[in-house]
Amino acid sequence: MVNVVAFVGTARRDGLVSRICGRVLEGAADAGASTELINLYDHEIKPCIGCWSCYMSGTCVHEDEFEPLFHKLRDADAVVLGSPVYIGCMSGVMKNFFDRHNGLAVRNPPGAAEFNRLRPLDKLRTITREVLRFGPRYPGMRGKGYVLVTASTLMFPFTVLAGQTRLAVASLAALPRRLGGRVQASIVYTDSLARCLEGKEQRVMRRAFRVGQRITRRLPRRSISVPGETKVS
Numbered sequence: 001m002v003n004v005v006a007f008v009g010t011a012r013r014d015g016l017v018s019r020i021c022g023r024v025l026e027g028a029a030d031a032g033a034s035t036e037l038i039n040l041y042d043h044e045i046k047p048c049i050g051c052w053s054c055y056m057s058g059t060c061v062h063e064d065e066f067e068p069l070f071h072k073l074r075d076a077d078a079v080v081l082g083s084p085v086y087i088g089c090m091s092g093v094m095k096n097f098f099d100r101h102n103g104l105a106v107r108n109p110p111g112a113a114e115f116n117r118l119r120p121l122d123k124l125r126t127i128t129r130e131v132l133r134f135g136p137r138y139p140g141m142r143g144k145g146y147v148l149v150t151a152s153t154l155m156f157p158f159t160v161l162a163g164q165t166r167l168a169v170a171s172l173a174a175l176p177r178r179l180g181g182r183v184q185a186s187i188v189y190t191d192s193l194a195r196c197l198e199g200k201e202q203r204v205m206r207r208a209f210r211v212g213q214r215i216t217r218r219l220p221r222r223s224i225s226v227p228g229e230t231k232v233s
């Protein structure tokens with residue numbers, strides 16, 4: 001059975017982002033997937049301190065609840081990332097969640113520890129080689145499908161003029177891009193305070209349901225190889 005996991009970065013559990021993400025999962029469940037919605041506010045995720053030890057060791061110095069969440073993202077067949085627009089970008093908890101993926105999810109370049117001691121030409125060679133091979137630590141993460149969900153109070157055409165929702169979606173796409181994933185759909189709800197627009201909300205919820213069904217049906221065959229365990233979907 002395929003597995004779709006939503007990570008939601010808002011404390012408002014009855015807000016639009018939470019409900020749209022929930023609806024995507026309902027669509028996925030309708031198409032036969034097992035689903036899980038994880039609210040990042042329910043978990044202790046300490047901010048990255050930039051020590052880079054995860055790059056070397058593959059584990060984080062923080063002892064908190066991030067790593068099991070990362071394993072859920074790594075092993076999911078498809079992922080939903082939901083955050084409201086906060087000051088023109090994603091919410092802080094979601095960005096914090098993204099930052100913690102740095103060394104755990106991204107490949108550890110061999111020789112990174114010795115990099116500073118290399119001669120300039122060797123540094124250049126190393127960088128060129130690494131840039132070409134840059135990608136996720138777990139090759140099976142490549143091609144994973146992502147759905148991005150956001151909501152803002154700003155209304156059209158100001159959303160376009162201010163570029164806020166575009167920036168929020170682009171920032172949510174940063175993690176899939178870094179991990180070699182594919183953004184299969186973005187669901188953007190603008191003008192969220194105008195709750196009189198009931199028809200609009202129903203339309204968006206219908207679309208969210210269809211997106212959930214579709215992402216489940218169009219999954220590429222992937223295999224996640226983790227030392228000690230193998231998962232084939």
Ligand SMILES: Cc1cc2nc3c(=O)[nH]c(=O)nc-3n(C[C@H](O)[C@H](O)[C@H](O)COP(=O)(O)O)c2cc1C
Nearest residue numbers: 012015016017084085086087088151152153154192
């Ligand atoms: C801290 C904070 C910052 C916000 N910044 C913006 C913003 O820059 N642009 C905007 O259009 N809406 C902004 N909003 C409004 C939310 O994006 C909007 O209410 C959205 O619908 C919230 O999603 P929710 O319904 O899932 O809670 C902000 C809200 C908060 C609490």
